[in-house]
Amino acid sequence: MKKTLFALAASCAVLTSNMAFGADGDKTKACFVYIGPTGDFGWTYQHDQGRLAVEAALGDKVETAFLESVPESAEAQRPIEAFARNGCNIIFTTSFNYMDPTNKAAKKHPKVKFEHATGYKRESPNVSTYSSKFYQGRYVQGQIAAKMSKTGVAGYIASFPIPEVVRGINSFILGAQSINPDFSLKVVWVSTWFDPPKEADAAKALIDQGVDIITQHTDSTAAMQVAAERGIKAFGQASDMIKFGPETQLTAIIDDWAPYYIERVKAVVDGNWEQQDVWHGMDHGSVAMAPFTNMPDDVSALATKTTTAITDGSLEPFTGPITKQDGTEWLKAGEKADIGTLLGMNFYVKGVDDKLPQ
Amino acid sequence: MDVWISIIISICAASTPLLIAATGELVVERSGVLNLGVEGMMVMGAVAAFSVAQLTGNPYLGAIAAIFVGALFSMLFAFLTLTLVANQVATGLALTILGLGLSGMIGEGFVGQPGIRMENIHIPVLTDLPVVGKLIFGQDLIFYISIALVFGVGWFLFKTHAGLMLRSVGDSHSSAHALGIKVIQIRYLAILFGGACAGLAGAHLSLVYVPQWVEGMTAGRGWIALALVVFASWRPGRVLIGAYLFGAVTIGQFHVQAIGVAIPAQFLTSLPYLATIVVLVLIARNRRLTMINTPASLGQPFVPDR
Numbered sequence: 245m246k247k248t249l250f251a252l253a254a255s256c257a258v259l260t261s262n263m264a265f266g267a268d269g270d271k272t273k274a275c276f277v278y279i280g281p282t283g284d285f286g287w288t289y290q291h292d293q294g295r296l297a298v299e300a301a302l303g304d305k306v307e308t309a310f311l312e313s314v315p316e317s318a319e320a321q322r323p324i325e326a327f328a329r330n331g332c333n334i335i336f337t338t339s340f341n342y343m344d345p346t347n348k349a350a351k352k353h354p355k356v357k358f359e360h361a362t363g364y365k366r367e368s369p370n371v372s373t374y375s376s377k378f379y380q381g382r383y384v385q386g387q388i389a390a391k392m393s394k395t396g397v398a399g400y401i402a403s404f405p406i407p408e409v410v411r412g413i414n415s416f417i418l419g420a421q422s423i424n425p426d427f428s429l430k431v432v433w434v435s436t437w438f439d440p441p442k443e444a445d446a447a448k449a450l451i452d453q454g455v456d457i458i459t460q461h462t463d464s465t466a467a468m469q470v471a472a473e474r475g476i477k478a479f480g481q482a483s484d485m486i487k488f489g490p491e492t493q494l495t496a497i498i499d500d501w502a503p504y505y506i507e508r509v510k511a512v513v514d515g516n517w518e519q520q521d522v523w524h525g526m527d528h529g530s531v532a533m534a535p536f537t538n539m540p541d542d543v544s545a546l547a548t549k550t551t552t553a554i555t556d557g558s559l560e561p562f563t564g565p566i567t568k569q570d571g572t573e574w575l576k577a578g579e580k581a582d583i584g585t586l587l588g589m590n591f592y593v594k595g596v597d598d599k600l601p602q
Numbered sequence: 603m604d605v606w607i608s609i610i611i612s613i614c615a616a617s618t619p620l621l622i623a624a625t626g627e628l629v630v631e632r633s634g635v636l637n638l639g640v641e642g643m644m645v646m647g648a649v650a651a652f653s654v655a656q657l658t659g660n661p662y663l664g665a666i667a668a669i670f671v672g673a674l675f676s677m678l679f680a681f682l683t684l685t686l687v688a689n690q691v692a693t694g695l696a697l698t699i700l701g702l703g704l705s706g707m708i709g710e711g712f713v714g715q716p717g718i719r720m721e722n723i724h725i726p727v728l729t730d731l732p733v734v735g736k737l738i739f740g741q742d743l744i745f746y747i748s749i750a751l752v753f754g755v756g757w758f759l760f761k762t763h764a765g766l767m768l769r770s771v772g773d774s775h776s777s778a779h780a781l782g783i784k785v786i787q788i789r790y791l792a793i794l795f796g797g798a799c800a801g802l803a804g805a806h807l808s809l810v811y812v813p814q815w816v817e818g819m820t821a822g823r824g825w826i827a828l829a830l831v832v833f834a835s836w837r838p839g840r841v842l843i844g845a846y847l848f849g850a851v852t853i854g855q856f857h858v859q860a861i862g863v864a865i866p867a868q869f870l871t872s873l874p875y876l877a878t879i880v881v882l883v884l885i886a887r888n889r890r891l892t893m894i895n896t897p898a899s900l901g902q903p904f905v906p907d908r
Contacts, residue, residue: 281706281817283713313818399860405867432859433867439821440812441616442852448612449856452605466812469716488716488814598859601867 275332279339286463294501316341377525379415381497383561386419399450431598440466496534617849623827626799633792634772634899638694641824642701647804661720672801717813756838772897
């Protein structure tokens with residue numbers, strides 16, 4: 245009895261998601277699978293802005309559809325395949341753990357193009373992967389945090405221990421240590437991408453433990469509101485969250501997916517879509533920083549300088565010497581991290597006050 | 603010391619919505635009705651509270667609207683299950699699904715707006731007392747209501763005649779009916795009360811906990827409240843303990859993580875749920891205890907003429 249109830253409850257999320265089907269013969273149909281609601285004002289919101297940009301740019305040639313709040317489990321298989329069966333020509337799956345369901349669906353539907361965000365598996369020729377170098381923005385945030393913090397400790401609300409998140413944490417602490425070598429970072433894992441009350445709880449716990457800067461790798465604006473209430477500073481995530489903390493937000497990493505989505509959907513329209521794996525950063529405009537606010541001029545000048553250096557390629561956050569958390573050497577002085585290690589990052593660098601869940 | 607007070611206040615905030623919703627559901631189940639729609643009523647309350655607070659600028663009006671909307675929404679369940687004698691489990695689930703969808707639609711225009719926080723109360727002198735001032739005299743109004751509610755319900759159920767009638771309906775609706783007790787009427791009122799509580803719990807989420815509206819922001823708290831009722835073996839005092847235990851584990855595990863204790867984070871985040879399961883198993887083992895407290899007609903439809 246209880247079991248059935250929970251199974252039913254789990255399927256509620258899928259049932260309540262917006263579904264819009266009915267393809268028109270000559271239009272290219274671009275479909276999107278989202279992890280959270282489009283109104284999270286973070287990660288999913290930005291993807292949906294990308295979808296709207298596709299509609300605006302390609303007009304009559306395309307139609308789009310999306311499913312929101314699709315859980316990252318085996319549950320994701322059905323909605324992705326439903327899209328593939330119902331006339332979608334290209335399907336964007338926008339969360340890390342859609343990786344296996346996406347590849348499975350791609351094998352069954354060779355004519356449909358699949359684009360998986362933040363993953364690395366491309367098991368058939370109709371699967372591309374794409375991501376952005378958000379860690380570049382984390383480095384800038386780390387520098388700002390080290391300049392602004394009085395306690396020398398920042399708090400990091402993390403979702404799941406996947407390479408994407410670990411990379412962000414490492415880049416943040418490297419940025420901070422480039423200013424203050426003794427800077428340390430407390431990490432709290434919430435095991436969810438989107439649960440505003442839980443994210444708020446995590447923020448409160450971190451503040452009570454003495455951090456005076458909060459940064460997050462979860463999707464809601466809850467932590468920003470808690471920081472505002474407690475009178476400390478915080479960074480926005482994925483989207484500009486200044487409205488939720490006008491006197492709190494230092495800056496935010498803004499994900500801009502629009503150029504990529506337009507390019508890829510247009511490729512399907514034009515019939516020249518090919519498999520690829522892209523990882524753009526500030527240089528392509530896919531990672532941008534929100535205005536530097538609530539900080540003295542010298543800090544914002546430094547942040548601007550670092551952003552410029554990362555954009556023109558003269559600064560790469562993961563440049564040696566870098567020591568791992570366990571004390572072993574990872575990169576020698578001047579050595580740059582190879583992409584493979586970055587994409588599969590499963591270790592902390594020195595200075596992170598946490599044990600990485602494995 | 604201030605840190606501890608601050609932690610305890612966080613625990614209160616985490617426990618309050620669970621406590622209110624679970625207390626409401628406890629009354630419903632004591633009357634012999636299983637309403638699985640708590641999550642749906644809660645999320646409807648959250649959206650009602652947020653939107654009314656935004657439109658009027660007054661969070662208290664928002665909370666009143668949430669109570670009203672939660673109660674109104676529960677009447678749909680009551681009508682279907684009591685008057686039309688639909689299956690309670692299926693109807694409750696439908697109510698949850700409907701609530702999640704409907705609230706998303708109603709709240710669409712309010713997404714992305716920073717909300718109005720229901721401020722903590724401030725009583726001159728008392729709130730400024732050292733140590734306990736903020737904890738006892740400086741929290742939000744809904745927190746005080748939640749505590750009063752639990753004691754009020756305990757008193758009502760076990761010390762009043764009306765409470766006795768409600769429990770008798772839950773234990774054996776046919777006997778109660780034979781004694782001339784209006785079974786359907788009492789169940790309607792119980793469900794109405796449960797809906798109002800769930801609505802208020804939702805208001806706490808969108809006005810106090812995180813003053814914003816996002817679709818599905820209850821994130822399963824309605825289900826936890828349902829589990830708490832079983833956890834508490836249908837006793838109000840134990841609902842209070844259960845809700846605060848759950849809140850304490852929820853908040854505590856973040857502190858353990860932040861301090862840097864080497865326990866895997868995945869284990870810590872699942873701890874509140876594990877604790878719930880362990881207690882449920884322990885309760886289920888003690889058959890006598892379960893038999894005494896479980897409302898015997900729980901979930902069974904009542905048709906007077908049969």
